[in-house]
Amino acid sequence: MEKLKKRSGCPISCSLDIFGDKWSLLIIRDMMFSQKSTYGDFLKSAEGIATNILASRLQGLEENKVIEKLEHPDSKAKVLYKLTQKGIDLLPIILEIHFWADKYLTIPADIKAMIKAAKKDKDAFVKMMTKELKKQLGKENSNS
Amino acid sequence: MEKLKKRSGCPISCSLDIFGDKWSLLIIRDMMFSQKSTYGDFLKSAEGIATNILASRLQGLEENKVIEKLEHPDSKAKVLYKLTQKGIDLLPIILEIHFWADKYLTIPADIKAMIKAAKKDKDAFVKMMTKELKKQLGKENSNS
DNA sequence: TAAATTTGCTTGCATAATGCAAGTGCAAAG
DNA sequence: CTTTGCACTTGCATTATGCAAGCAAATTTA
Numbered sequence: 001m002e003k004l005k006k007r008s009g010c011p012i013s014c015s016l017d018i019f020g021d022k023w024s025l026l027i028i029r030d031m032m033f034s035q036k037s038t039y040g041d042f043l044k045s046a047e048g049i050a051t052n053i054l055a056s057r058l059q060g061l062e063e064n065k066v067i068e069k070l071e072h073p074d075s076k077a078k079v080l081y082k083l084t085q086k087g088i089d090l091l092p093i094i095l096e097i098h099f100w101a102d103k104y105l106t107i108p109a110d111i112k113a114m115i116k117a118a119k120k121d122k123d124a125f126v127k128m129m130t131k132e133l134k135k136q137l138g139k140e141n142s143n144s
Numbered sequence: 145m146e147k148l149k150k151r152s153g154c155p156i157s158c159s160l161d162i163f164g165d166k167w168s169l170l171i172i173r174d175m176m177f178s179q180k181s182t183y184g185d186f187l188k189s190a191e192g193i194a195t196n197i198l199a200s201r202l203q204g205l206e207e208n209k210v211i212e213k214l215e216h217p218d219s220k221a222k223v224l225y226k227l228t229q230k231g232i233d234l235l236p237i238i239l240e241i242h243f244w245a246d247k248y249l250t251i252p253a254d255i256k257a258m259i260k261a262a263k264k265d266k267d268a269f270v271k272m273m274t275k276e277l278k279k280q281l282g283k284e285n286s287n288s
Numbered sequence: 289t290a291a292a293t294t295t296g297c298t299t300g301c302a303t304a305a306t307g308c309a310a311g312t313g314c315a316a317a318g
Numbered sequence: 319c320t321t322t323g324c325a326c327t328t329g330c331a332t333t334a335t336g337c338a339a340g341c342a343a344a345t346t347t348a
Contacts, residue, residue, distance in 0.1 A: 007166075008190035009252050011245030011259075012173045012238065022151075022164045022306095029156045039325050046152035050307050055326060077315040077324050086248050093240040094156065100237060101155030104230050108153050115155075166335095183296050194336050199297055221295050221344040 018064045019090070023049055023057050025097075028066070028090055031083050032133065033114075038078055066090070088133045091126055162208045163234070167193055167201050169241075172210070172234055175227050176277065177258075182222055210234070232277045235270055 007013050019025055030036040030045055042054055049057075058081060061067045066087040072078035083090075095118055101107060102115045118125040151157050163169055174180040174189055186198055193201075202225060205211045210231040216222035227234075239262055245251060246259045262269040 007192070009250070010170075010173070010190065011242050011249060011251050011255060012169055013191055014249050015241045015245045016166050016169060020164070020166045020169070022160050025156055025160060025164070026154075029154070046154065047157055048151070051326070052328085053306065075316070079325065089244055089247060093237060093244060096237040096240050097159045098155050100233055101159045103233060105155060105158050106153070107155050111155060195297070196299085197335065219345070223296065
């Protein structure tokens with residue numbers, strides 16, 4: 001379904017092969033900033049991802065170890081998607097995109113507040129958020 | 145040809161609407177790190193972009209003021225594509241992608257060296273590169 | 289100065305990705 | 319034991335991408 005072929009050895013190119021599409025980073029954003037973790041959660045996002053695209057992106061991100069599938073504590077019918085350490089480490093990229101967008105695009109006020117806070121001390125913000133997100137890691141990956 | 149419709153007000157979503165595809169950031173990378181500036185230059189890159197896709201991406205990036213078309217000093221047959229300030233300011237994003245790739249993917253040695261240097265003092269590296277890139281800005285945009 | 293080449297595209301067409309609506313199978317709730 | 323919710327899958331129309339060829343204007347070559 002998804003291609004795995006690397007176009008070149010360039011780190012930007014390889015990275016884009018993993019998350020360089022219009023949807024992957026939005027799923028990651030939802031997991032980072034909105035505590036979303038189920039298929040249904042992602043479907044509810046404002047951008048309106050199609051069900052099949054969501055399924056294929058979740059699969060791709062899982063294959064690339066950016067996210068992992070865990071069993072949901074509430075029900076076997078649900079699936080918990082969580083960021084791995086590799087996924088959590090995309091936070092600096094997501095933040096820099098926010099900073100750029102803040103400078104050149106029109107941003108909702110509530111998000112502007114978050115951006116302002118993050119800008120004040122980026123390293124501290126990243127550490128704090130990373131710590132929060134790590135709490136939710138699956139057991140297999142807790143040793144990182 | 146290209147869609148301009150915003151999927152949501154989210155800064156990540158809006159940013160991806162501008163450069164969230166498999167090619168745009170590679171063109172920007174070439175302009176930042178390889179001094180490429182003509183249509184022919186971009187075609188030569190390792191990933192092998194198709195001519196029509198290159199044309200449509202250049203057009204899209206220009207419409208979004210990320211790059212600008214200038215006349216080539218050597219010949220009227222050539223076109224000079226240059227990053228605007230808005231484009232130059234994508235550098236921190238590109239750098240963070242490098243850092244992430246450096247941690248999780250296999251990277252060519254020469255690029256690893258650049259990444260190492262950039263990591264040592266990121267702010268200084270960004271300032272230095274920004275200064276270099278600004279030298280090449282077109283007159284209309286020099287006032288930023 | 290005429291012919292060949294370079295440059296920056298455009299066009300046509302095959303293939304692949306995306307979007308949309310409907311359907312399926314399993315788990316849990318009523 | 320039927321209905322609902324959840325996580326997908328499937329089929330099909332639309333759009334984007336990839337590839338090869340073509341093309342006009344500018345430049346070089348003969």
